[in-house]
Amino acid sequence: MSNLSALNQLPQYYHLEQKDHMDKPMDVEVSGEVPKWVNGSLYRNGSGLYKVGNTAWNHIFDGFAVLQRWTISEGKVTYQSSILDSEFYKKTAKHRKIVGEGFGSSFPDPCETLFGRLFNRFIPKSSDNTNVNIVEFGDRLFALTEMPTLNEINPDTLTVKQKSAISDYVVVHLGTAHPHVLKDGTAIFYGTNMVHNKAYNFIAIPPQTDFSKAPLAGAKVVATVPSRWKMHISYTHSFGITENYFVHLEQPLTMSIARAMLYKPLGMNGAEVIVPHEGESLDIMLINRSTGQRLPVTYRAPEGVVFHFVNCYEESNHVVCDVCFTPKGAKSIQRIYFNLMLEDAKAGIHYKPNYTRFVLPLSLDGAEEGKNLVTLPNTTATATLEKGGKNVIHVTPEFFEENMYADFPAINYRYNGVKHRYCYTSTTLSTQQTKLSKFDVVKKTVKTYEVTNNFSPSEPVFIARPGATREDDGKW
Incomplete structure (x- = not known):
């Protein structure tokens, strides 16, 4: 089947x-x-343009970035949708067909010299097609992807103002499109280094008050954690943060260092660098934000993958970690080519992220084999000491509405890193369910809102009412 x-x-x-x-x-x-109190602009980003001329991408991660803006004023709304003017897209538009390399496929450049083709066969280019997320940092907007490149966006025209790379400041090869912004304006990024003993890096970028400076000025690595594998680095899409800890998931879905070095000479695409490890655990790490040191405990969860964190927080000497978890879902990333998605849909094969809670006890005092170390009330999540071990805790999750597709979570961001009660999710990538959902994780109830035919739900956004004192006092 053609693309x-x-x-x-x-x-x-x-x-x-x-x-x-x-x-x-x-x-x-x-x-x-x-509501009259809702005023301002909402910006969104994502893969949106998949075909140019007679060429088309075949992987869901590869579409050219499309920025959207809804501006609300006095009850009136305007909308704008603009293809991001990245260098990658401008080159494609010039040739009237896709030119260059994506995650799941590539298209030859008719103007490339023989030397250029040989060079690019061994040295991959960093794409500036920042098609995953758009974030506000200070008074500036940035479009991000998992490459180290960031595009600063003009909020009025939705065009690129300038391009930056976090790899110009710290040694990382990939990044996350889901940073955290602290109350003091500091941004916390995550970056992957393809050297196993420097694999997982947490990067602090101070708030920028001088707009003449580069937006990433002052970036520094505040914590580094090695990979449990010597020739594989866990794939990381997002991470969690609490008052005292970074929360990192080392997933049974990894980037092969050997393949990363050889995939282009071997004629492979970038997606083939990603390797699922069926039967292996998802390990949860806690890294102290003050010291940069990893807590010497591994929380070993069942096999599965996570793209998106809901929130993490500390309570009564535990860390509560809420995520959208797909049990045994490591192979799912290999199936999000359009032709394979259609095959799976016809065969009734569906990968469903669930709203999931892990509870991680911070103290092992008095730990005994088989004894549940979770003492928080109102949760069925468990944590038990590994047989014969001293610093490995096996954790089992609590699922909220286990059969419901729940991903692309949003909370009231004032509660980021502290205890929350409500979460909002969508079924953006599901062809079987078209819903928006509101979870109450105290009452353990969920309200769902069906989306009408011919429409697809987007990622929810929560807007707090001015002066609100209640967590869910607002609109989403």
């Missing part, structure tokens, strides 16, 4: 074309009423 043929069988939101680019916002017809 275009597979793409044409997917829902309408995969069919954006170059002509759909908008230079200016348009008025939006509003159904219902927008």
